[in-house]
Amino acid sequence: MNYQWYPGHMTKARRMMQENIKLIDLVIELVDARIPISSRNPDIDELGKGKSRIILLNKSDLADPVWNKKWVEYFAAKGMGVLEINSRTGMGIKSIQGLVQEVCKEKIERDRKRGIVNRPVRAMVVGIPNVGKSTFINSFAGKACAKTGNKPGVTKGKQWIRLNKGLELLDTPGILWPKFEDQQVGMRLAFIGSMNDEILxxxxxxxxxxxxxxxxxxxxxxxxxxxxxxxxxxxxxxxxxxxxxxxxxxxxxxxxxxxxxxxxxxxxxxxxxxxxxxxxxxxx
Known part of the structure; x- marks a missing residue:
């Protein structure tokens, strides 16, 4: 079977992310722990250059624990913060705040030297369809979060969700479709349900x-x-x-x-x- 992707809004999504990336300090990327490379969009590395990075191995409860550890080491070796999580049950969610502080410590220290104290880290959550991004945002934000309104210089309509005093989330998260020339990538995406089953x-x-x-x-x-x-x-x-x-x-x-x-x-x-x-x- 020929596995093909029909990204109706890929260009629009990429442009939206390019626009939003200027406003944030941190990119939080969700991947499926069962296929951590195939469930990424390679554009994110290019778009997120110069930003702090966190990779969340979502659905890690469904993945081989031995390989979860190996993939954590793999992404950590590339200079990213990494966590195994399950956005549905909340596993690992509480550890994210500490990891944010760790990967953004240079930015926080830079702010402190400039006399800027307690400016929250601004983050964007990105991921491909069906990787569990919406569930993660709902689990991470919880009911206690408050929208803080439009920030100066931010395009009208974009909202920031204040998760706590140290972190704000842009509530227009980036959905990027994976580009693949390798049929193996398409096949793996079909396995986990990231492609429409009706066309398979x-x-x-x-x-x-x-x-x-x-x-x-x-x-x-x-x-x-x-x-x-x-x-x-x-x-x-x-x-x-x-x-x-x-x-x-x-x-x-x-x-x-x-x-x-x-x-x-x-x-x-x-x-x-x-x-x-x-x-x-x-x-x-």
Whole structure:
């Protein structure tokens, strides 16, 4: 299957972020911990030059804990603050404030030398669709936050949310679509649900996912579906259909239904904690 992206507003989103980036001190970027590189937009590194950076490995509860640690080390080595979080449950959210102070300490110190005390750090949250950005903002901001109104020099309509005395969030967060020429990137995005499932072919997506899982976590297929991990992806999908009693009329295996179950099991973590993207020479 050809995985393709249709970014209707990519140029508009990029322009909006370019405009907003001048107003902020810090870029907080959410990525999916299961595919930390594929779920990034490479433009963010260029747009965020000269700004403090934080990477949040969201949905880290669904990712392999061993690889979570390796990805934390990978991004930290690039000079970014990094945290494992789960924006849905709130895991790791309380640690963000301390990390903000740490990555922005030079800016805070510079302000202090100029006699500017208690000026909050201004941050922008960015991420691709379905990476959990809205959930994160709601969890991070909570109910106690107050909009502080338009700042001088800020385009009319932009609002700042004061999270606490040390941090303000621009409430027009950047949504950037990933650009990919590599079909593997598109495929991984389809696995986690960042592409519209309606434009995908379920059994082909499921077979691609089985291929990735059997390479990295073969036991998971055996344990959940009693499938032989040595088999071809289509044979494993048939085993999924049999184990879950997915039959259509005439007692034929319903591979489309089985595909949906398999994909849902992966996305919800029922297959176990998995990281489908590894650090290799291409990432270094």
């Amino acid at each position: 072919i379920p059994d082909e997506l499921a077979c691609d996912l089985i291929g990735a899982i059997k390479e990295l976590y073969p036991k998971a297929l055996q344990e959940r579906y009693a499938a032989d991990p040595v088999g071809k992806p289509i044979e494993i999908l048939e085993a999924v259909a049999e184990s879950r009693k997915c039959y259509s009329k005439g007692e034929q295996l319903d591979l489309v239904k089985a595909s949906g179950l398999l994909i849902d099991d992966f996305r919800s973590g029922k297959l176990g904690r998995m990281t489908l993207e590894r650090i290799d020479s291409d990432n270094e």
